[in-house]
Amino acid sequence: MGFFERAGRQVEKFKQTAKEVADDNADYQCQSCNARFNANDDQCPECGSKEIVSTRAGE
Numbered sequence: 001m002g003f004f005e006r007a008g009r010q011v012e013k014f015k016q017t018a019k020e021v022a023d024d025n026a027d028y029q030c031q032s033c034n035a036r037f038n039a040n041d042d043q044c045p046e047c048g049s050k051e052i053v054s055t056r057a058g059e
């Protein structure tokens, strides 16, 4: 296995971890499909539902 191949795998792993952290920190969640996102939209970017709740409500 070459250096670049190894480095590429680590980048992929890092990107996966970063995405999971981003999901955990998402400020909004769709009540219809449970998608999480940070954008302050009045519609879910995944399914278009308007059942959006803030995940920060308890803080």
Ligand SMILES: [Zn+2]
Binding pocket: 030, 031, 032, 033, 034, 035, 044, 045, 046, 047, 048, 049
């Ligand atoms: Zn949704």
